[in-house]
Amino acid sequence: MGMESYQQGIKGEELAEKYLSQLGYEILEKNFRSQQGEIDLVAKEGGFLVFVEVKNYSYRSLGKPAAVIKKSKKESIIHAARYYLYKNRIKNVNCRFDVITIYRGIDGSRKIELYRNAFFVN
Amino acid sequence: MLVKINSAAILGLEGYLIEVEVDVQRGLPGQSIVGLPDASVKESRDRVRAAIENSGFEFPAGYFTINLAPADTKKEGPLYDLPIALGMLLVSEQFSAKNLDDQVILGELSLDGTVRGVNGILPICLSLKDKGKKKVLVPRANADEAALVEGIEVIPVSTLKEAVDYLAGVKFISAHRVDIKALFCLEPDEGLDFSEVKGQGHVKRALEVAAAGGHNVLLVGPPGSGKTMLARRLPTILPQLSLSEALEVTKLYSVTGLLNGKGALITKRPFRSPHHTTSDIGIIGGGRIPRPGEVSLAHLGVLFLDEFPEFDRNVLEVLRQPLEDGKVTISRAHATLTYPAQFMLVAAMNPCPCGNYLDPVKVCTCSSFKVQRYWGKLSGPLLDRIDLHIEVPRLKKEELIHYPEGETSQEIRERVTKARELQRQRFQGSGTFCNARMTPKQIKEFCHLEGEAEALLKAAVLNLRLSARAYDRILKVSRTIADLDGSEKIRAEHVAEAAQYRSLDRKGGEYDVSGSISTSF
Numbered sequence: 021m022g023m024e025s026y027q028q029g030i031k032g033e034e035l036a037e038k039y040l041s042q043l044g045y046e047i048l049e050k051n052f053r054s055q056q057g058e059i060d061l062v063a064k065e066g067g068f069l070v071f072v073e074v075k076n077y078s079y080r081s082l083g084k085p086a087a088v089i090k091k092s093k094k095e096s097i098i099h100a101a102r103y104y105l106y107k108n109r110i111k112n113v114n115c116r117f118d119v120i121t122i123y124r125g126i127d128g129s130r131k132i133e134l135y136r137n138a139f140f141v142n
Numbered sequence: 143m144l145v146k147i148n149s150a151a152i153l154g155l156e157g158y159l160i161e162v163e164v165d166v167q168r169g170l171p172g173q174s175i176v177g178l179p180d181a182s183v184k185e186s187r188d189r190v191r192a193a194i195e196n197s198g199f200e201f202p203a204g205y206f207t208i209n210l211a212p213a214d215t216k217k218e219g220p221l222y223d224l225p226i227a228l229g230m231l232l233v234s235e236q237f238s239a240k241n242l243d244d245q246v247i248l249g250e251l252s253l254d255g256t257v258r259g260v261n262g263i264l265p266i267c268l269s270l271k272d273k274g275k276k277k278v279l280v281p282r283a284n285a286d287e288a289a290l291v292e293g294i295e296v297i298p299v300s301t302l303k304e305a306v307d308y309l310a311g312v313k314f315i316s317a318h319r320v321d322i323k324a325l326f327c328l329e330p331d332e333g334l335d336f337s338e339v340k341g342q343g344h345v346k347r348a349l350e351v352a353a354a355g356g357h358n359v360l361l362v363g364p365p366g367s368g369k370t371m372l373a374r375r376l377p378t379i380l381p382q383l384s385l386s387e388a389l390e391v392t393k394l395y396s397v398t399g400l401l402n403g404k405g406a407l408i409t410k411r412p413f414r415s416p417h418h419t420t421s422d423i424g425i426i427g428g429g430r431i432p433r434p435g436e437v438s439l440a441h442l443g444v445l446f447l448d449e450f451p452e453f454d455r456n457v458l459e460v461l462r463q464p465l466e467d468g469k470v471t472i473s474r475a476h477a478t479l480t481y482p483a484q485f486m487l488v489a490a491m492n493p494c495p496c497g498n499y500l501d502p503v504k505v506c507t508c509s510s511f512k513v514q515r516y517w518g519k520l521s522g523p524l525l526d527r528i529d530l531h532i533e534v535p536r537l538k539k540e541e542l543i544h545y546p547e548g549e550t551s552q553e554i555r556e557r558v559t560k561a562r563e564l565q566r567q568r569f570q571g572s573g574t575f576c577n578a579r580m581t582p583k584q585i586k587e588f589c590h591l592e593g594e595a596e597a598l599l600k601a602a603v604l605n606l607r608l609s610a611r612a613y614d615r616i617l618k619v620s621r622t623i624a625d626l627d628g629s630e631k632i633r634a635e636h637v638a639e640a641a642q643y644r645s646l647d648r649k650g651g652e653y654d655v656s657g658s659i660s661t662s663f
Binding site for chain 2: 068098101102105111112113114115116117137140141142
């Protein structure tokens with residue numbers, strides 16, 4: 021991973037944050053990490069605690085990642101989510117996993133898509 | 143929050159009640175299914191999710207625990223999709239239902255939310271009725287089948303949405319009814335008739351005798367002589383199935399999922415002709431949770447084994463027990479199940495591997511060793527259970543070209559039905575239902591020979607060196623021939639006809655091939 025893609029990633033996450041705020045998500049945490057996992061964004065929306073994964077892709081990527089998340093990535097997010105709940109002593113709250121995809125075109129334009137309830141534990 | 147929905151499962155031919163319990167906890171989203179589900183039950187998770195979303199509902203949040211109680215029996219099949227989906231919608235309060243306890247709900251979901259048909263609905267409904275359940279929600283595809291059971295209210299649903307609307311009281315669905323008498327009386331289109339078979343008068347007569355007494359048959363003849371054609375037409379001369387018999391057959395076909403496209407009720411006697419590469423498990427039934435095999439699918443009908451000696455030896459030997467008992471009991475780790483298997487065995491074979499042995503025109507190229515080995519595949523105990531041995535000679539050219547049309551199946555069937563009726567009266571209350579299944583005691587009682595007939599059989603035994611078992615067979619078959627004749631007594635001509643159907647053991651139990659066949663060719 022070069023510096024460029026890292027910066028694109030940061031930029032993408034900023035963009036996602038802005039986008040979610042517009043939709044009424046209240047961002048609680050960014051880049052939350054546990055020992056074996058990480059979550060890009062933790063937010064609150066309509067009574068749900070939402071764990072958001074941000075996926076960047078561009079005209080250079082092969083195909084469209086959409087909401088498809090690798091199993092290992094899923095496990096990492098779930099691990100972090102469990103740790104988040106434990107650390108903040110959150111119980112009895114409905115949670116959700118959302119995925120945001122950000123497409124960067126050749127001219128630098130971006131397209132954001134949000135997938136609610138994208139995956140489940142198990 | 144907890145919701146319970148009644149559903150049902152099937153083990154063998156018995157249905158039993160299953161309670162689908164759905165519980166939801168707040169927390170990370172997900173679900174687990176417990177209660178010994180197999181792969182197809184676990185997969186319902188994904189089907190249910192897609193079906194719920196595509197039916198315009200919201201996939202509910204929270205962690206779901208779905209329990210299929212009782213938790214100690216294995217659950218298989220996709221029939222819990224609908225109760226699970228309804229449970230999840232109820233538990234997330236997307237609708238509310240009254241009188242859930244009264245009904246039993248079954249059905250597979252497709253991804254778009256339509257309810258697909260499932261196997262085994264008829265036996266499940268019969269068992270539910272015994273257990274006092276009055277109402278069942280079934281896939282529309284299974285509605286006719288379920289409605290065959292009287293005294294149960296059948297509500298057919300075609301989509302998840304429709305089921306929800308019905309349970310919520312928004313939509314009324316009237317109970318599905320079928321006229322079982324009308325279904326039963328539908329003259330089945332056989333498509334086959336005995337009059338289509340040219341010549342072979344004596345074979346037709348022998349098959350008539352076999353049908354009348356429920357005897358097993360071995361057809362021996364060169365290729366192209368019409369063995370298969372004749373065997374296929376055997377069900378058309380067997381008596382019509384009674385209503386209870388039709389239900390029995392339908393149950394078996396429902397469990398195996400062979401009912402699709404055959405209508406709700408099978409009114410035709412089954413005809414099964416498994417290929418000779420079929421395994422013993424395929425014939426007898428089996429599997430992790432045993433399923434009916436060919437012998438059970440041929441229940442109350444005909445099991446036709448073409449190229450009889452080509453079947454594996456163990457396949458032929460496993461036939462012995464069902465031939466004797468009329469049922470098969472299969473034991474596996476998960477279950478021991480008994481399936482009915484009262485079938486007529488019709489076996490067909492060539493006289494030798496090349497098929498031309500003792501043919502008046504064509505030349506046989508087999509060595510005598512080869513012929514011996516071919517016949518050696520049929521064990522004595524197995525042949526012992528076959529009452530009639532019939533030679534089917536090749537037709538001559540002139541016979542093929544000019545031959546008057548024979549009798550129709552209908553005419554033969556009338557005689558057969560009459561003979562069977564006589565037997566039914568004779569064996570009333572004894573558990574025997576046809577001459578072929580007479581016990582030694584019954585043979586003594588009902589096959590009494592007098593005068594000329596007795597003398598003839600004695601002479602036959604001496605001259606043809608018949609074995610003791612052949613003796614009993616001849617008695618049984620002559621009883622059937624007498625029944626066809628409408629005669630109370632077994633007369634000499636009946637014995638004479640019966641004796642000629644024992645060509646294979648005229649040598650006293652030794653299957654001397656050349657001796658046996660040459661006598662009639």
